Amino acid sequence: MNKTEQFLQLKGIRVTAMRILIYNFLSEKKVTVTLSDIENAFDKADRTTLYRTIKTFEDKEIVHQIDDGTGVTKYALCEPNCHCDLNTDLHLHFHCTQCGATVCLTDHKIPKIKVPNGYIAEHVNLVVKGICDKCSVK
Amino acid sequence: MNKTEQFLQLKGIRVTAMRILIYNFLSEKKVTVTLSDIENAFDKADRTTLYRTIKTFEDKEIVHQIDDGTGVTKYALCEPNCHCDLNTDLHLHFHCTQCGATVCLTDHKIPKIKVPNGYIAEHVNLVVKGICDKCSVK
DNA sequence: TAAAATAATGCACTTCCATTGCATTGATTA
């Protein structure tokens, strides 16, 4: 049993071929991916399976969703100690309007946000749009 | 010619009955609205007209889009000196997970966000989720 | 280890929202 398999088992889900493949696919990517990206990478597999695999990964805090404002949900592997549900360890996401890539800037934590009296903040989503490092040098 | 009509003309678009109605509808709302909300308020009008009216308002910086992560695009009137395209005057949005309302917290400006070298930030979208003031007192 | 239980996968559908083409109606301008 290799690292990926051990990891999935540790997370309390069944280790299947599909899950190993999708997990490895995600870990190779430096940018966030859409369901369609995964679909294109595994055109033999059914869309629903991929969809539900990602949902399972989300539930088990293996991946997190990113809403970058393009209208399509992006996904990325969580960091080792990520607790996406909680108000901790929130990093920001950058969406490049040129190449369309969305990346996790895990080193850039989100500053404390003040909300008015009576409001209770539970989750923060911060997306910066602009030109990424690869596109800005061209 | 009243205030609304003057305003629309100032923005460089034709003043039509539909546009006046939609503008007034938006200005009465304290929360952001979806296209469906507008549709329900004007069930005599065609969906496409409402859709394109909002798009026109967006182009002319009369309304701005809010992506609160619910998957449905929300809209709200811009503030007097709002330039949504530019990196100025960005306020944050609050989405209440209980009542589903999304409000513009126009008094709460977004802190300067640092991005890594090579990245060029052009726009910032910040959505805080939690419980709003009305729901938290219940 | 075979049978029973539970979970994962695949197929077919459905729903919802966003968007477009085209004809028609309405508003502006020459």
Add this chain to the structure above:
DNA sequence: TAATCAATGCAATGGAAGTGCATTATTTTA
């Protein structure tokens, strides 16, 4: 007033998300 251009309405499309159910695979336990 005719010609021009923009706004509206209708019909249709496309994309993404999500669900029900049958089938296959994996795990448990008797």
